[in-house]
Amino acid sequence: MTTIAVTGATGHLGRLVVQALLDRGVEPGSIVAAVRSPEKAAGLLAHGVQAREADFDRPETLASAFAGVDRLLLVSTSSPGSRLTQHVAAIDAAKAAGVGFVAYTSILRADTTPVALAADHKATEEHLAASGLAHSFLRNGWYIENYTAQIPTVKATGSFLGSAGEGRIAGATRLDYAEAAAAVLTAAAPKTVYELGGDQPFTMAELAAEVGRQLGAEISYTDVPAEKLVEILAGAGVPQGFAEILADTDVQIRENGALDNPGPDLRDLIGRPTTPLATAVAEALKA
Incomplete structure (x- = not known):
């Protein structure tokens, strides 16, 4: 059984990804809600989903959060200025835990866009690529x-x-992007970049x-x-x-x-x- 973890799973996007995975028939027990405050995940637990503490500002929590995880969705955090450090900690912990695949929610054309908001995303993509982990960039x-x-x-x-x-x-909508993330997490051979x-x-x-x-x-x-x-x-x-x-x-x-x-990737993923x-x-x- 493939174990899939979703970071920020009690947030606006993460919770929708978890629901999209359930809607795709993924076994609830094989889904890990990796969240800063597991006590806030009662709704997910009611579906049979696992909840594990994963605080990017406390990297020591990440080893147990990602233990046994095969596929990970790293939902970008909402803290410009500090989130690159958070993302690097999560990627390094995923590699150390033996995670097989990481999908990261980035921004459109992160490698070439002039948008200032993209700087952290571009650097995160570069760190993930350099990690050697199999990965997909979900450039939302x-x-x-x-x-x-x-x-x-x-x-x-x-x-x-x-x-x-x-x-x-x-x-x-967030639901569109969440369904796309679920499709990538359950795909046999996902692409490296989705715009x-x-x-x-x-x-x-x-x-x-x-x-x-x-x-x-x-x-x-x-x-x-x-x-x-x-x-x-x-x-x-x-x-x-x-x-x-x-x-x-x-x-x-x-x-x-x-x-x-940028093209048809989103509608192709969500069908x-x-x-x-x-x-x-x-x-x-x-x-």
């Missing part, structure tokens, strides 16, 4: 949820704010129009200079460094198409078209 595009999470604020203000201009974004993006790239103006249509309200997109966007985000409580990263991403969307559709923008917005409004 933008989550549509990055935008639909803003809907409560947008309802109040009547506008999305950004610096992306008319750049197109090949967004897909994953949605089938229907959209502009921020098109997103605003769709949200407005479903709300029955006038919702616009207001494009502002990157420096102004940083100021607005920082004023709303976003840490300065991360606000600059988000603004840079918008600039690269506008100027270089950094998050536009269906990716979730349409209208459906993703409707699901967000229901939630």
